[in-house]
Amino acid sequence: MSESTTDESNVTCGCKVGRIGQRYGLSNLDDELVRYWTDRTDERYSTRELAEHMNQRVLQAALDDAGLQYRDGEIENTYRLLTGDDVSSGTRVQTRKELERDSVPVEDIEGDFVSHQTVYNHLTNCLEAELESPSDEERLERSRDKLGALRNRTAAVTEDTVAQLDRNDVLDVGEFDVLVNVTVTCKDCKQQYTVRDLLEQGGCDC
Ligand SMILES: [Zn+2]
Numbered sequence: 001m002s003e004s005t006t007d008e009s010n011v012t013c014g015c016k017v018g019r020i021g022q023r024y025g026l027s028n029l030d031d032e033l034v035r036y037w038t039d040r041t042d043e044r045y046s047t048r049e050l051a052e053h054m055n056q057r058v059l060q061a062a063l064d065d066a067g068l069q070y071r072d073g074e075i076e077n078t079y080r081l082l083t084g085d086d087v088s089s090g091t092r093v094q095t096r097k098e099l100e101r102d103s104v105p106v107e108d109i110e111g112d113f114v115s116h117q118t119v120y121n122h123l124t125n126c127l128e129a130e131l132e133s134p135s136d137e138e139r140l141e142r143s144r145d146k147l148g149a150l151r152n153r154t155a156a157v158t159e160d161t162v163a164q165l166d167r168n169d170v171l172d173v174g175e176f177d178v179l180v181n182v183t184v185t186c187k188d189c190k191q192q193y194t195v196r197d198l199l200e201q202g203g204c205d206c
């Protein structure tokens with residue numbers, strides 16, 4: 001997977017992404033960033049995910065330099081332990097200690113991690129990449145997915161809450177189902193739609 005040779009043709013700029021990419025010999029980095037960013041499927045990376053991807057490659061290159069062996073998924077996990085919001089400070093300290101013990105210069109590496117803003121600037125300023133705006137169909141599709149996920153979440157939280165109140169004898173209910181319905185009312189004609197129907201038919205009848 002990893003290549004330690006520096007591909008000179010890959011050097012595009014002096015911004016942090018360019019410098020770090022060159023220092024760690026991250027071959028095909030620019031190609032990868034542009035390709036993942038402009039991918040027109042659901043696999044498309046946000047700049048946050050791109051920064052994460054690049055930082056994981058930095059971490060991997062550093063572990064390679066230190067001659068460490070790692071298993072599948074270990075790079076991603078180590079990166080998460082170093083940077084994740086949900087990781088306790090104790091775990092983070094422990095992870096850093098272990099890396100330092102293995103002669104990995106953790107502090108330098110963390111300083112070399114890039115932010116999503118830096119990646120965005122590199123893409124748009126240095127590489128002059130542009131994000132095609134999504135088609136109407138794609139927008140509808142994404143909106144449907146987003147609202148569907150929100151409905152599922154609302155249903156799950158409602159179910160948990162009711163079940164818990166029931167368990168604690170604060171509330172008395174038999175077996176139950178939760179149904180989440182979101183309606184949109186057109187103020188021009190007072191017609192009501194479920195949001196699903198409204199998206200499906202592309203607008204109000206009025
Ligand atoms: Zn750049």
Ligand SMILES: [Zn+2]
Nearest residue numbers: 186189204206
């Ligand atoms: Zn209407």
